[in-house]
Amino acid sequence: PPPPPPPFFFKQKTAYEIGVAARGRGDVYKRQPYNDIGLFLMKLGKLEDAVPWLEQAKEAPDYKTPHYPYLNLGRIALMKGHFLQAAREFGSALEIQPASRTARRTLAALSAQLN
Numbered sequence: 001p002p003p004p005p006p007p008f009f010f011k012q013k014t015a016y017e018i019g020v021a022a023r024g025r026g027d028v029y030k031r032q033p034y035n036d037i038g039l040f041l042m043k044l045g046k047l048e049d050a051v052p053w054l055e056q057a058k059e060a061p062d063y064k065t066p067h068y069p070y071l072n073l074g075r076i077a078l079m080k081g082h083f084l085q086a087a088r089e090f091g092s093a094l095e096i097q098p099a100s101r102t103a104r105r106t107l108a109a110l111s112a113q114l115n
Helices: 008-012 015-023 034-044 047-060 067-082 083-096 101-114
Strands: none
Touching: 034 047, 034 067, 047 067, 067 083, 067 101, 083 101
């Protein structure tokens, strides 16, 4: 694997540029790294900043894992205590990818908690 970037790398780059670098390619029009940027912002604790990127990821063309933005938006909703919104996001993820164990388990836990 390549060595990690120097610490100043993240201070000088925008979230978009970091997402492109994380993808390892500049072809952002075919496989836009919106989910990666949203996930990066989530990990920084910038939940509100992550939401628009994840919403854009829902619409990104040619996306190999289209359920991921829904999972991540569901996680944000859980962190904020918005359980019904979280259930909607995880439910959408499950509709898109019925084999998603994460969506199924989280939705079941939410359902039990809300009942």
